[in-house]
Amino acid sequence: MSGGVDSSAVAGLLHRQGVKIVGLTMQLWNQRRLPEVAGEGGGAGRCCSLDDVYDARYVAQLLGIPYYVVNFEQRFEENVVKPFIDEYLAGRTPIPCTLCNNFIKFDQFLEMAEGVGAEKIATGHYARISFNDQTGRYEMRRSVDSGKDQTYFLFGLKQAQMAHTLFPLGEYTKPQVREMARELGIPVADKPDSQEICFVPNGDYAAFIDAYFKEQGIPPRQMRGEIVDREGQVLGEHDGVHHFTVGQRKGLRVTAREPLYVIETKPAEHQVIVGRSEDLLRATLVAADMNWISIAGVVAPMRAQVKIRHRHVAAQATLYPTADPARVEVRFDEPQRAVTPGQGAVMYSGDLVLGGGWIE
Amino acid sequence: MRAYFDHNATTPVSASVLESLIAALGEVYGNASSIHQDGQVAKQRLEQARRQVAGRLGCDAREVIFLSGGTEANNLAIFGSVGGQGHVVTTSIEHPAVLNVCARLDTTYVPVGGNGIVDPDAIQDALRPDTGLISVMHANNETGTIQPIAEIARVARAAGVPFHVDGVQAFGKIPVDVKALGVDLYSVSGHKLYAPKGVGALYVKKGTRLKPQLFGGRHERELRPGTENVPGIIALGRAAADIRFGLMENLRDRLELGILRRVCGTGVNGDVAQRLPNTTNIYFDGFDSEAMVISLDLKGFAVSSGSACSSGAVEPSHVLLAMGLSKDRAKSSIRFSLGQSNTVEQVDALMDAVAQSAAHLRALSPTYTSA
Numbered sequence: 001m002s003g004g005v006d007s008s009a010v011a012g013l014l015h016r017q018g019v020k021i022v023g024l025t026m027q028l029w030n031q032r033r034l035p036e037v038a039g040e041g042g043g044a045g046r047c048c049s050l051d052d053v054y055d056a057r058y059v060a061q062l063l064g065i066p067y068y069v070v071n072f073e074q075r076f077e078e079n080v081v082k083p084f085i086d087e088y089l090a091g092r093t094p095i096p097c098t099l100c101n102n103f104i105k106f107d108q109f110l111e112m113a114e115g116v117g118a119e120k121i122a123t124g125h126y127a128r129i130s131f132n133d134q135t136g137r138y139e140m141r142r143s144v145d146s147g148k149d150q151t152y153f154l155f156g157l158k159q160a161q162m163a164h165t166l167f168p169l170g171e172y173t174k175p176q177v178r179e180m181a182r183e184l185g186i187p188v189a190d191k192p193d194s195q196e197i198c199f200v201p202n203g204d205y206a207a208f209i210d211a212y213f214k215e216q217g218i219p220p221r222q223m224r225g226e227i228v229d230r231e232g233q234v235l236g237e238h239d240g241v242h243h244f245t246v247g248q249r250k251g252l253r254v255t256a257r258e259p260l261y262v263i264e265t266k267p268a269e270h271q272v273i274v275g276r277s278e279d280l281l282r283a284t285l286v287a288a289d290m291n292w293i294s295i296a297g298v299v300a301p302m303r304a305q306v307k308i309r310h311r312h313v314a315a316q317a318t319l320y321p322t323a324d325p326a327r328v329e330v331r332f333d334e335p336q337r338a339v340t341p342g343q344g345a346v347m348y349s350g351d352l353v354l355g356g357g358w359i360e
Numbered sequence: 361m362r363a364y365f366d367h368n369a370t371t372p373v374s375a376s377v378l379e380s381l382i383a384a385l386g387e388v389y390g391n392a393s394s395i396h397q398d399g400q401v402a403k404q405r406l407e408q409a410r411r412q413v414a415g416r417l418g419c420d421a422r423e424v425i426f427l428s429g430g431t432e433a434n435n436l437a438i439f440g441s442v443g444g445q446g447h448v449v450t451t452s453i454e455h456p457a458v459l460n461v462c463a464r465l466d467t468t469y470v471p472v473g474g475n476g477i478v479d480p481d482a483i484q485d486a487l488r489p490d491t492g493l494i495s496v497m498h499a500n501n502e503t504g505t506i507q508p509i510a511e512i513a514r515v516a517r518a519a520g521v522p523f524h525v526d527g528v529q530a531f532g533k534i535p536v537d538v539k540a541l542g543v544d545l546y547s548v549s550g551h552k553l554y555a556p557k558g559v560g561a562l563y564v565k566k567g568t569r570l571k572p573q574l575f576g577g578r579h580e581r582e583l584r585p586g587t588e589n590v591p592g593i594i595a596l597g598r599a600a601a602d603i604r605f606g607l608m609e610n611l612r613d614r615l616e617l618g619i620l621r622r623v624c625g626t627g628v629n630g631d632v633a634q635r636l637p638n639t640t641n642i643y644f645d646g647f648d649s650e651a652m653v654i655s656l657d658l659k660g661f662a663v664s665s666g667s668a669c670s671s672g673a674v675e676p677s678h679v680l681l682a683m684g685l686s687k688d689r690a691k692s693s694i695r696f697s698l699g700q701s702n703t704v705e706q707v708d709a710l711m712d713a714v715a716q717s718a719a720h721l722r723a724l725s726p727t728y729t730s731a
Contacts, residue, residue: 022658027673053672068654071673115651115721117658 001025001059001067003052005188006124008059009177010168012184014122015063022118023060023067025053026109028076028100029199034211037201055188062185070112072104079103081199085209088242091265092342095153095310096197102156110164120164126150127353128170129162132294138162139294140353145173152310155346155356156291206243225270227254230263235274241265244272247280247338261338281335287328287345287357294352297325304347304354306330308339314348328357363706366662367552367699368501368529368639373595374554374700380598381556384591392588393579402590409597416600417546417563418537425580426593429560430528430549431457436562436584437524437545438462438495440570446492449521451478451507452682454497456667458526459678462495476505476630476683484515494523498530498546502667502679502695503630504639506530513542522568528552528560532603533636544568550592554700555599559592609637611707612698616640618711623718629680629693638698643685647721649694650674655717661710665694 001007001023014021031049053069060067080099087094105123113121126143127150138159142149157165169177181189200208213219223240236254238244243251248262252274261280264273285308290297298321305314315336320329330345339359346356364372373381384405390398392406407421414421427433434457442448448467450458453476462469468486472478483494494516499506509525516523524545530536531546532553538546546563550556564570564583576585620626625645644652649665653674656663666674680690696710 022654057672066658068657069672070650070654071675073673111724112648112651114724115647116654117720 001056002124002194003055003059003188003191004124004194005178005181005186005191006126006169008056008124008186008188009181009184010122010124011059011063011065012181012186013168014166015065016184021065021122022113022116023056023063023065024109024113024116025056025067025069026072026076026104027053027069028072028104029081030073034208034215036211036214037204037207055191059186059188062187068116070109072109075108076100076104076199079108081212084205085212085242087342088205088209089267090342091241091267093245093340094342095344096199097153098156098344101153106157106161106165110161114164120166122166122168124169125154125167126169126174127154127167129165129167135295137294137296141170141351142348142353143167143170148174151348151353152307152344152346152356155293155344155353157293158291159293162293206240209242223270225272227252227272227274230273230275230279235260238272241267241270241272246340277337280337282332282339283335284329284331285339285345286322286360287330287347288326288360290326290328290355290357292355294349295354297321297355298328304349306332307344307346307348308336308359309343312336314346319347319354326357327360361709362660362662363710364662364701365696365698365706365710366664368504368695368697369664370551370557371554371699372701373556374599374602376602377554377556377595377598381591381595384594388590388594390590392590393577402588405594406588406590409593409600412597412601413548413561416531416536416603417548418539419563420566422581423563423566425562425564425583426588426596427560427562427580427584428558428589429551430455430526430547432584433528433547433549433560433562434458434495434524434526435461436570436573437547438465438493439573440583441522441524441545441568442492443571445490447488447490448493448495449483449486449491450495451497453478453500453505453679454495455501455526455528457528458495458497472682474684475634476500476503476679477634478507478512480508480511480515483512484519487515487519487521491519491521494521495526496523497526497528498536499527499533499636500630500679501529502677503641503683504529504636504697505630506534506634506636509541509543516544517542529636532599533605533608533638535605538563538565545570550596550599553599553603555596556592559589559596561596606637607700608698611702611704612638612640612696614704615696615698615707615711616642618708619714622711622715625722626718629685630683639695641680641693641695643689643693644718644721645689645692647718647725648691650691651721652694652714652717655720656710656713659713659717661713663694663696663710666691 080096084094084096126148128141130139132139142151178189226234227236244262260274263275263279298319302319304319306317307314316333317330341359343359344356345359347354388402388405390402392402410421410424414424438461448462448465450462452469452471470482470486496507513523522544525543527546528549531548544565548561550559572583579585629641653665666677676690
């Protein structure tokens with residue numbers, strides 16, 4: 001229970017169905033850390049803020065269910081925050097929500113829930129899970145509300161995790177969920193949706209990384225470097241590759257005749273490579289560390305739709321198996337813009353989530 | 361059925377205290393500073409309570425100051441003794457109500473041994489010419505470990521440094537005689553001994569120099585202004601008069617031995633001899649205690665681990681870390697603190713629940729193998 005409308009509605013829904021439930025809130029990040037990036041009000045209203053915990057506790061009290069706050073701060077820092085920073089410094093663009101799902105929510109948190117005696121966990125994610133008797137696998141489908149669908153962040157879920165997970169909201173649209181929350185008398189029914197990265201206020205991840213280093217007493221490394229074009233011609237300077245992600249146009253501070261975009265970052269050389277819009281197009285990618293969900297894998301070329309970032313419309317493609325079963329080659333019918341290393345490539349067949357991997 | 365095993369956090373108000381509290385709320389309405397008879401009744405009851413508390417501290421009634429509780433008592437004792445300047449010597453296992461006061465002053469934190477006991481010689485070594493106060497807790501809230509207060513008092517007296525003792529956990533659980541101990545200031549909290557929250561006392565030895573930290577009327581020997589919480593103070597007096605010793609140790613030992621015998625990979629944190637009779641702090645290797653605390657609560661048993669942060673989540677105990685426990689072991693430890701209401705049946709039921717939870721949690725934990 002995050003204190004938001006979705007998880008509160010889940011609690012209300014299950015409670016109404018007569019399911020015996022226990023409310024848990026994960027304390028993931030201390031919002032008073034990193035005062036430089038805390039923003040106005042010391043991070044009030046952000047994820048894990050005290051206000052959210054109060055809201056969650058109040059919902060639990062209204063429903064009359066047991067409720068606890070569990071401390072995952074250390075685990076979150078080790079499994080999400082540090083890898084997030086390392087990825088940026090390695091020139092990739094990570095998805096912390098997926099790391100959190102893979103290593104915290106559906107792993108250590110699920111274990112804790114089982115530890116306190118629960119059979120399953122239920123979350124406010126917009127996705128659907130069902131069991132297919134023919135294949136003997138748990139399948140995942142996009143949520144009914146396509147605008148809220150969160151399957152892109154859930155591609156790491158293993159079969160055993162899905163067996164112990166409920167996503168009650170997958171069958172509803174967000175307006176229906178708000179209405180349901182209102183009907184149940186849940187006071188957070190009108191609370192605005194949370195933003196993308198819960199621990200990074202204002203989405204300024206570069207400022208977050210700088211503040212984290214300062215807090216840890218890590219001296220600011222030699223971050224500065226050159227902005228170059230594809231031919232290696234120096235066009236300008238930058239304050240560190242972690243300020244840039246593939247496809248980015250803003251913040252380059254380079255004047256050119258046509259709009260320039262980041263097409264690659266090379267952390268070892270402290271280089272940011274820029275080019276024209278069409279230089280961002282890629283017809284293929286390789287997805288590594290594949291996790292197959294609704295199917296066991298691919299042995300022959302297979303048609304699919306592939307989504308390469310949360311706000312991307314899944315594009316028609318063919319999946320080709322490689323010698324390494326954990327890697328899949330994706331060949332798009334039409335070249336796609338800003339294929340970004342570190343992001344997920346999630347494969348669909350219509351609503352069905354086939355699986356996903358990390359873009360190399 | 362619910363069974364409460366968290367008496368070091370707080371105690372329920374006892375039947376006898378509740379009776380005097382309700383009667384006082386209804387009848388003793390006067391302001392103890394007033395000249396009229398209504399005020400005089402309040403004043404008489406206030407002074408009766410002062411005698412009751414003084415009787416249990418082994419001091420003169422005039423040496424007892426009533427205030428709002430342990431935190432205020434510690435603030436008054438420490439800030440009132442050293443003010444803005446001067447050095448404080450304390451230990452690394454104090455309650456936040458001492459540690460966070462000392463954090464605002466020039467303070468030396470004396471470490472404790474693996475048994476959770478501070479060495480009086482180490483206190484001696486930490487003294488400086490400008491040391492204005494020594495502050496050491498009588499018994500630790502998490503492990504129940506009892507500190508060598510009389511020995512430290514000798515060190516303090518020899519050095520001519522005032523000595524404050526945070527007695528919040530000890531008072532009511534073990535006999536206290538501030539004169540025999542030789543301390544100058546001693547903090548007491550009502551809600552740890554079956555009185556309500558919001559009332560406490562500070563023993564101030566006659567002749568101790570102490571500056572008030574709040575300003576207003578001339579109450580409590582001009583050390584603590586504000587109209588007295590007469591019903592709360594009457595309740596504290598009743599609770600002090602009701603203190604009984606020698607009932608808890610057998611039950612605690614039954615619980616402790618039962619858990620140690622039935623659950624492998626367990627042990628007691630802190631000295632087992634120099635310890636409050638109601639407290640046991642046990643580590644369970646192989647899993648975090650957080651899940652066990654919740655699981656026990658869902659089964660009807662209130663126990664605790666670590667200390668709660670502002671969200672209500674639990675942080676690893678600074679006391680156990682200061683004793684040299686690894687972070688993993690500190691996070692796998694649970695405090696059981698018994699009290700008046702606990703029965704043999706409850707203790708046996710708790711033992712079963714602990715054994716059951718431990719087996720369940722270990723079965724889930726991939727890392728633990730019983731050696």
